Amino acid sequence: xxxxxxxxxxxxxxxxxxxxxxxxxxxxxxxxxxxxxxxxxxxxxxxxxxxxxxxxxxxxxxxxxxxxxxxxxxxxxxxxxxxxxxxxxxxxxxxxxxxxxxxxxxxxxxxxxxxxxxxxxxxxxxxxxxxxxxxxxxxxxxxxxxxxxxxxxxxxxxxxxxxxxxxxxxxxxxxxxxxxxxxxxxxxxxxxxxxxxxxxxxxxxxxxxxxxxxxxxxxxxxxxxxxxxxxxxxxxxxxxxxxxxxxxx
Amino acid sequence: xxxxxxxxxxxxxxxxxxxxxxxxxxxxxxxxxxxxxxxxxxxxxxxxxxxxxxxxxxxxxxxxxxxxxxxxxxxxxxxxxxxxxxxxxxxxxxxxxxxxxxxxxxxxxxxxxxxxxxxxxxxxxxxxxxxxxxxxxxxxxxxxxxxxxxxxxxxxxxxxxxxxxxxxxxxxxxxxxxxxxxxxxxxxxxxxxxxxxxxxxxxxxxxxxxxxxxxxxxxxxxxxxxxxxxxxxxxxxxxxxxxxxxxxxxxxxxxxxxxxxxxxxxxxxxxxxxxxxxxxxxxxx
Numbered sequence: 001x002x003x004x005x006x007x008x009x010x011x012x013x014x015x016x017x018x019x020x021x022x023x024x025x026x027x028x029x030x031x032x033x034x035x036x037x038x039x040x041x042x043x044x045x046x047x048x049x050x051x052x053x054x055x056x057x058x059x060x061x062x063x064x065x066x067x068x069x070x071x072x073x074x075x076x077x078x079x080x081x082x083x084x085x086x087x088x089x090x091x092x093x094x095x096x097x098x099x100x101x102x103x104x105x106x107x108x109x110x111x112x113x114x115x116x117x118x119x120x121x122x123x124x125x126x127x128x129x130x131x132x133x134x135x136x137x138x139x140x141x142x143x144x145x146x147x148x149x150x151x152x153x154x155x156x157x158x159x160x161x162x163x164x165x166x167x168x169x170x171x172x173x174x175x176x177x178x179x180x181x182x183x184x185x186x187x188x189x190x191x192x193x194x195x196x197x198x199x200x201x202x203x204x205x206x207x208x209x210x211x212x213x214x215x216x217x218x219x220x221x222x223x224x225x226x227x228x229x230x231x232x233x234x235x236x237x238x239x240x241x242x243x244x245x246x247x248x249x
Numbered sequence: 250x251x252x253x254x255x256x257x258x259x260x261x262x263x264x265x266x267x268x269x270x271x272x273x274x275x276x277x278x279x280x281x282x283x284x285x286x287x288x289x290x291x292x293x294x295x296x297x298x299x300x301x302x303x304x305x306x307x308x309x310x311x312x313x314x315x316x317x318x319x320x321x322x323x324x325x326x327x328x329x330x331x332x333x334x335x336x337x338x339x340x341x342x343x344x345x346x347x348x349x350x351x352x353x354x355x356x357x358x359x360x361x362x363x364x365x366x367x368x369x370x371x372x373x374x375x376x377x378x379x380x381x382x383x384x385x386x387x388x389x390x391x392x393x394x395x396x397x398x399x400x401x402x403x404x405x406x407x408x409x410x411x412x413x414x415x416x417x418x419x420x421x422x423x424x425x426x427x428x429x430x431x432x433x434x435x436x437x438x439x440x441x442x443x444x445x446x447x448x449x450x451x452x453x454x455x456x457x458x459x460x461x462x463x464x465x466x467x468x469x470x471x472x473x474x475x476x477x478x479x480x481x482x483x484x485x486x487x488x489x490x491x492x493x494x495x496x497x498x499x500x501x502x503x504x505x506x507x508x509x510x511x512x513x514x515x516x517x518x519x520x521x522x523x524x525x526x527x528x529x530x531x532x533x534x
Contacts, residue, residue, distance in 0.1 A: 062407050084409030094400045098422050098499040107418065108408035141501050159408050 012040035012195035013074050013085060013162035015061060021069035022056045030056065033070060036214055036221065043189070043196040043227070045210030047203065049249060052216040054199040058165045061197060062088045074163070084108065087161035089152050091168045095140040101151045102127060102136040108159030126154035129188055146177040153188060163195040171200070182208060186228050203245055207238060215248055287469040295469035296476065304458070309477065311453040312443060315371075316485070319378025320439045327383045327435070328428055331390025332420060348387065356381035356442045360449055374446040374454070381442035382435035386428070393427020394420055426500055429493030436489050440482045455481070 015038040022030045030053040038044050046054050059065045060072055063082040072079045074086070087108075095104045105123040114122070127136045130150040140148055149169055156164055169185075170178045182205065189196060200206050206213045208230070213222045222241055226232030270289040277283045287295075299305040333340035334348070356377050363373030401419045410418065447456030459474030 059403075062403075064403055064406065082403075082406040082409075084407070086407060088403060088407040090400045090404065093398060094404050096401055096404075096419065096422070098425075098497075107405070111405070111408050111410045111414060139499050141499070155404075165407075 011162065012042070012193045014038065014040050014076070015163060015195060015197070016073045016076075017057075017061070017067075017070065018073070019070040020060065020067045020072055022053045022060060023065060023068045030217070032217055032219065034216075034219055036219075038195055038197065040195055041193050043198060043209060043211050045206035045213045045224075046197060046199045046216060047201065047206040047213050047245065047249075048216030049201060054201075054216055055167050057216070058088070058167050058197060058199050061163075062086050062165050064088075084112065084159050085161055086163045086165055087156035087159055089149075089156045089164060089166040089169045092145065092148065092172045095148055095151055095155070097140050100137050100139055101132060101143065101147075104140070104151055105136075105155045105158050108155060112159065122158055123154070126158045127151075130154045130184060146173055146181060149173065149181060150184065153185065157188065157192060157194075160192075161194060163197070164189075166196065166198045168199055168201065170205070171202075178205070185209070203242060203249075204233070206245075207242060208233070213241075213245065215245065218248060220248060285468065287472055291469045292472040292476070295467075296473045299470070299473050308453055308455050308458045309481070311451075312447065312455040313481065315374050315378055315447075315454065316436075316439055316443050319375045319443065320382050320436055320485075322375075322379045323382035323386055323435055323439070324432060326379075327386025327431065328390050328421075330383075331387040331428075331431075332394050332416070332424070334387075335391045335394035336416075336420065348384075352384045352388075356438070357445045357449075360446065363446075364450065370450050370452065374443060374451060377446040378439050378443045382439040385434040385438060386431040389427050389431025389434070390424060393424035393430075396427070397423045426493075426497045429489070429497065432489050433486060433493065436486050437482070440478065440485070444478055 015036075017034050017036045019033045019035055021033050034057060036044070046057060048054050056065065060067050061079070063079045063086065079086075095101075096107070099107070102120075102123050105126055106119045109119040109122055124133065124136065127133050130153055132147060132150050132154070135143060135147060140151070143151065152169065170181045173181060186209070198206075198209055200209075207224060209228065210224050211227050213224060214220075215222070222244065225237035225241060226235055232238055266289055272283045273286045273288040274290075275283075330340075330344060330348070334344055335341075359377055359380055360373070363376045364370075367373045367376055397420065401423060402415050405415050405419050443454075444456035444459070447454035448460040451457035455474055455477050459471055459478070462468075462470030462474060
């Protein structure tokens with residue numbers, strides 16, 4: 001059974017932030033509140049300058065941080081803590097360095113108590129989809145930055161989450177690798193049905209990947225005219241939105 | 250390591266032994282007095298005699314048993330206490346102050362405590378060995394656990410892992426390099442303390458025998474004891490180092506350094522001009 005067919009049985013989560021006040025990781029509350037509803041299977045890019053609370057927003061959605069006010073819900077019920085339902089993908093160095101790429105991908109499956117063989121099969125399936133079958137046995141430090149992020153994607157999706165929360169996952173990659181990873185992400189998400197929240201500070205990345213873009217700190221939400229179409233980069237509607245984002249930031 | 254470097258190491262040892270033999274056989278008395286000092290030959294022949302006797306091996310067995318029990322207890326309890334203090338506020342508040350007060354007391358100063366507290370000398374010596382190794386292990390573990398990359402834990406939590414999963418899949422493996430640093434220090438001080446404790450209150454043991462030989466003015470015997478302690482200490486710390494390297498094979502290790510001359514030659518002229526990077530790296534927030 002391929003990972004695609006198992007994943008497609010699940011539906012994406014509906015995530016909502018209702019007048020949420022975010023705490024900063026250094027203890028300072030951030031000004032203003034956030035109101036955002038994310039539909040099942042939607043890909044929302046969260047865009048804003050450094051220090052505006054993007055990562056905090058993501059960690060709050062993951063359940064790692066409690067909101068200082070307001071409500072954070074998944075499918076209508078409050079999010080009380082982290083759960084396998086919502087996978088988190090980090091910018092870098094999130095793989096356990098003592099585990100091989102394959103062992104990292106197997107970790108969420110071990111936690112779900114899958115048998116040895118099933119674990120291996122699912123992990124290998126995902127590693128193949130991210131094009132890393134030949135490097136599965138390597139330790140994270142033996143992989144390039146882009147390869148490590150591929151392993152992270154495979155690891156996040158292997159756990160069959162209903163939402164994937166991504167914290168500038170390609171932020172540390174060079175532009176060329178980055179474009180390739182964006183394409184891979186679009187490809188690999190197909191069929192999973194997972195809801196995606198993608199934090200970035202790169203306007204073009206947000207415009208390419210998102211169905212909608214949430215701007216921080218203003219909280220403004222914009223609809224992307226041609227999501228995930230490379231040739232629509234300079235379409236009039238895209239250019240108009242880009243200009244609007246740049247003035248707003 | 251290259252044959253050349255082994256040769257240098259062996260030559261250094263041989264030179265030290267040669268100097269010792271020279272000074273003692275000539276009975277040199279230049280402020281330092283080598284007149285009473287046994288020669289290398291005397292020590293070697295005493296060593297040879299002792300190796301064939303049962304008491305030598307009995308003493309060795311006693312010391313090794315004490316150090317193994319004391320050190321293993323210290324390793325297990327030191328890692329457990331260090332992890333608890335680093336991970337739990339309760340443990341930090343309950344155990345932290347106690348540990349900080351107990352830590353500066355030299356283990357060997359606990360001999361009276363051991364005598365009062367424990368029913369036998371044997372247990373007292375193990376207790377002192379344990380105390381000596383316990384604190385370095387505890388402190389290193391605490392530091393290593395506190396220094397762990399937080400995203401590792403966050404990743405496991407968002408995979409649905411609980412506290413125990415985080416402990417066994419992230420905290421302990423991630424802290425291993427630091428823990429082994431503490432174990433290396435611990436095995437060293439454990440030897441110091443087991444020998445001292447044996448000298449004070451032992452019956453049997455390499456430290457006890459060494460002190461006995463001193464009181465009956467058998468100086469070559471004293472040196473046999475010292476060499477034995479040195480060899481055992483070296484053997485056990487090598488074993489700890491070896492296990493540590495095996496357990497932390499995932500750490501990046503720098504390649505063997507090139508001889509400094511070659512480095513200087515290639516590094517001296519600065520690169521003509523570094524070409525402007527074609528692709529600016531994205532700023533990282």
